[in-house]
Amino acid sequence: MTRKELISYVFLAAIAVLMLVLLYELLWPLVAGGNSGRWQCSPHPPPPQLGPSIGYITAAIVFFAAGNLLGLLRYHPAADTPVSVGKALLYQAVITVFFFTVALLLLYEAIGTWLTDVNQSSLWWPITWYVRCAIEQAAWPAVAAISGVSALVGHWLHRRPA
Amino acid sequence: MEPQVAARLLLSIPVTVLLAVALLDIFLEAKKWPSISQRLQTWTSDHPLLAAGLVAVLGALVGHFLFWQFK
Numbered sequence: 001m002t003r004k005e006l007i008s009y010v011f012l013a014a015i016a017v018l019m020l021v022l023l024y025e026l027l028w029p030l031v032a033g034g035n036s037g038r039w040q041c042s043p044h045p046p047p048p049q050l051g052p053s054i055g056y057i058t059a060a061i062v063f064f065a066a067g068n069l070l071g072l073l074r075y076h077p078a079a080d081t082p083v084s085v086g087k088a089l090l091y092q093a094v095i096t097v098f099f100f101t102v103a104l105l106l107l108y109e110a111i112g113t114w115l116t117d118v119n120q121s122s123l124w125w126p127i128t129w130y131v132r133c134a135i136e137q138a139a140w141p142a143v144a145a146i147s148g149v150s151a152l153v154g155h156w157l158h159r160r161p162a
Numbered sequence: 163m164e165p166q167v168a169a170r171l172l173l174s175i176p177v178t179v180l181l182a183v184a185l186l187d188i189f190l191e192a193k194k195w196p197s198i199s200q201r202l203q204t205w206t207s208d209h210p211l212l213a214a215g216l217v218a219v220l221g222a223l224v225g226h227f228l229f230w231q232f233k
Binding site: 005012026087094101108127131 | 203
């Protein structure tokens with residue numbers, strides 16, 4: 001195994017483990033206790049303070065850049081040749097599912113924003129409130145999630161090496 | 163549904179998708195196939211404006227969720 005491959009495996013495995021841990025943190029309290037765990041979300045949660053905001057944004061930028069650099073490292077010029085129909089379908093399916101999920105989440109955000117605007121006591125909240133609640137209740141897992149998501153998106157959107 | 167339960171369920175959706183993508187990328191690396199990023203990068207080369215729009219949306223979302231706001 002080359003050094004390049006090793007770095008790729010370590011990066012991807014770290015992202016996978018991070019996502020597994022986050023899933024466990026998110027879902028286990030629901031499965032085990034039948035309740036919502038320790039989180040106490042209140043309506044209209046305020047955005048983070050300026051200092052932590054800068055920290056979160058900085059973490060997102062740093063990990064976006066790290067993922068981007070790894071994208072350059074993993075680049076295989078020889079693999080730029082056209083792929084078979086089967087492989088192309090696999091890639092298309094993955095990318096389509098990813099963007100479809102993003103679109104659904106944005107739709108939910110729009111509906112939640114609208115419903116809470118119409119009825120203050122609506123239980124359908126915009127995702128923004130959930131994210132702010134998660135940041136407030138579990139800051140470090142939230143930072144880990146921000147970093148992981150940014151790294152993966154940065155990894156996906158790397159530029160073609162000269 | 164209680165908001166804190168909805169929060170956990172909703173936030174687990176993108177985490178699950180990203181977990182699946184990371185695992186698939188490991189599989190692609192093992193098979194020596196082009197990574198998803200390389201495939202997507204070909205798309206961004208062909209459609210730079212759409213890619214810029216995508217990054218703008220993601221950046222706006224991160225800022226919207228995480229950034230302090232003026233009162």
